[in-house]
Amino acid sequence: MLRIAVPNKGVLSEPAAAMLAESGYRQRRSTKDLAVYDPESDTEFFYLRPRDIAVYVAAGTLDVGITGRDMLLETAPADGEGPTAVEVMPLGFGRSSFRFASPVESGIDSVEKLAGRRIATAYPVLLQRYLDESGIKAGVVKLDGAVETACRLGVADAVCDVVETGTTLRAAGLRIIGEPVLTSEAVLVRREGSEEIPAVAQLRRRLRGVLVARQYVLLDYDCPNELLARATELTPGLEGPTVSPLQTEGWSAVRAMVRQSDTNRVMDELWELGARAILVTSIHACRL
Ligand SMILES: Nc1ncnc2c1ncn2[C@@H]1O[C@H](COP(=O)(O)OP(=O)(O)OP(=O)(O)O)[C@@H](O)[C@H]1O
Ligand SMILES: O=P(O)(O)OC[C@H]1O[C@H](OP(=O)(O)OP(=O)(O)O)[C@H](O)[C@@H]1O
Ligand SMILES: [Mg+2]
Structure with a gap:
């Protein structure tokens, strides 16, 4: 039996279920359902938080999952920490970028000027990795969400957050700094090094069929x-x-x-x- 993790909430949830339904898999009827079994394809779907999906897939409890590329890189165990999860294919929805922004009046208008400042984010691993690679020493303030408000409330000097349209940033009086740290979209993930079973190959072909039919x-x-x-x-x-x-x-x-x-x-x-x-x-x- 194939076991697949699907986002249960957030912006990825609906389009992920829609793409699976279009691929011919039975999906849950109610958003309260935690799992659903599709007898025709002998596949079980587990509805989990996008933030947790790479953890289950890396552990090998589930064969594959759908999550954001940013979430995968944030939550998959790092090299040397045991098995990890890797991207199999992009799915063409949930596109966003992960980028720095600061209050317009702060004078922080380049990535270099982030040195010595406090940066709020819900993706501390991604941010720290970028800071280390760029040789920038800055404080990381880990928040759960609504990160854009952190500057106004004085817990950070800048933010590093998911941006889609930029509406939330503008509403908070922030402006973008530098190039995106990462561009993201929903991706199919599997355990690193796992051999592809026929059911996963079939899932990939079905998903590709939907992608091509849409494009x-x-x-x-x-x-x-x-x-x-x-x-x-x-x-x-x-x-x-x-x-x-x-x-x-x-x-x-x-x-x-x-x-x-x-x-x-x-x-x-x-x-x-x-x-x-x-x-x-x-x-x-x-x-x-
Ligand atoms: N406009 C958007 N806002 C937020 N996330 C988006 C957007 N577009 C795509 N995404 C992607 O959705 C995923 C985040 O999902 P979600 O918002 O459910 O997580 P979360 O913010 O940690 O959870 P929650 O908002 O329930 O606290 C990321 O992979 C992100 O890149
Ligand atoms: O660029 P935009 O189109 O405005 O979209 C980006 C915003 O949406 C997300 O927030 P979400 O709704 O997930 O709330 P959260 O910050 O509490 O997670 C994200 O964290 C940004 O705040
Ligand atoms: Mg969110």
Whole structure:
């Protein structure tokens, strides 16, 4: 039986369950359920705090889990502390960055100026590692959340926190300093060195299928044969476009996968080139 850890709360919780449901796994009906068994795939899902997921996976009690990359690096046992957990694949949601910010009026406007200051964070391991690597000596104030308020209340001079839109930082009168310490998104994690069992390989294929179906569309168009080379350069597909003859003499039909974000640009370029009957279809699922 496969055992998977899924975030039970927070911003990763809903999209993680949605992605698993889209991958064909049964998910819990109520947010109060602590675990659910999917008989069809012989898989049990455990709903746990994102902060704890790498701990269970590293210990080998659960085969794989979904958590944030920042959480994984914060909570997985470090080298030399026994088995740890590692990233298997990014899952394309829960994107954020982990970065420094300070009150606008503080005069702390560069990472160097953090030396000798107090920095509040809910990710003390990540922060300390970054400070050590950068040779910056600063105090780390460990908080549980709502870190942005720490400066105003006088327990820190700067913060290092998760930023998505930046709204929370702005509301607290903070401005970003320096480059991101880390860019994060939801990731699938497994125990380091563990051999991949077939059920995990299947899970990965299913998740990849969802990722691709979300990121790509199918593009069909008709194209005069003399333009085929240039048209298929615009739509190379993943392995190569499918080209079949049209009944109309001198024309072919082309089908290729295209990145959703490129769709309109590619359609415009194909039209300019002379392609016609350009159709876009969404992909519901795939195995590649
Ligand atoms: N806008 C966001 N705010 C917070 N976390 C985000 C955001 N976008 C993505 N994430 C990711 O979600 C994870 C944090 O999840 P969550 O907020 O549930 O944890 P937490 O803040 O420790 O818990 P809680 O808020 O319940 O105390 C991190 O991996 C983080 O990178
Ligand atoms: O850049 P933004 O889009 O504003 O999002 C980032 C904010 O959201 C998170 O807080 P969360 O809701 O998890 O509360 P917490 O700080 O108490 O964990 C995070 O810690 C930031 O405070
Ligand atoms: Mg939070």
